[in-house]
Amino acid sequence: MAIQKGAVESVNYSEASLKEEVKKLTANKGVDVVIDTVGGDIFKQALHSLAFEGRIVVVGFAGGTIPSIPANILLLKNISALGIFWGRYRDEKFPVFSSTISSALSYYQEGQIQPQIGKVFKLEEPGVEVFMDGVPGGAPRVELRDLFEAAMPGVVVKVALMKQFAFIQLCDEVAAECAIQKLNGHLLHCHHVVVVKFSRPRPTHTVKNFVGNVSATCTSGELRVLFQEFGPVIECHIVKGVAVGVGGQTEIDP
16 A cells, blocks of 8 residues: 555565665665654664664554653664654644645645545444543543554544543444453553443433532432432432542433
């Protein structure tokens, strides 16, 4: 596929040493730029494949393992390492984010790029949402997105974070089942065990409310009585996590 899209040479690093193959292809010089989307062991091979004053660009960790960078290699070969998380530009520098999309669409319309279409989704397919509990305080959405992308690359649609809870929308039920199998019980930040399960769909014509700072001794019955003053309560439960009294959720008829 890479050759079809315009690559001059290709190397199957699962069958041969990437470093040695690159040396052969570049007359021992190495390459000027590496764009790494895999991570893991292949990252170090790619790093050693760089030429003097080369640059390695970290884009993702599809292999599931986040590598460390040996600083001595950067020093000895005057190499620079750069990370690119395009999604963050949406929040930090939206004009850059917007212009990038516009440029990509223009290149496509002009025939300068031909994206590889791996799967087509119907517009009416809303995706499947999974629920995560036990998220450590201060964890950014990008970290959770990367966690799910490492487990199932290319399936994350949206990540919503609320206190120690997260709701991750995936492209389909198969992706959700696989993510739950891989990540339920996962250890995050060394000591936070996360719970990942299907998010229960909310009945139509209902409203879900989140209540914070609930006492550790509070019961779902007490919350139900509190909210019944405003209308019928369909469901009420308390999810306890690593913090004391993290909150409860209720579903009421609006």
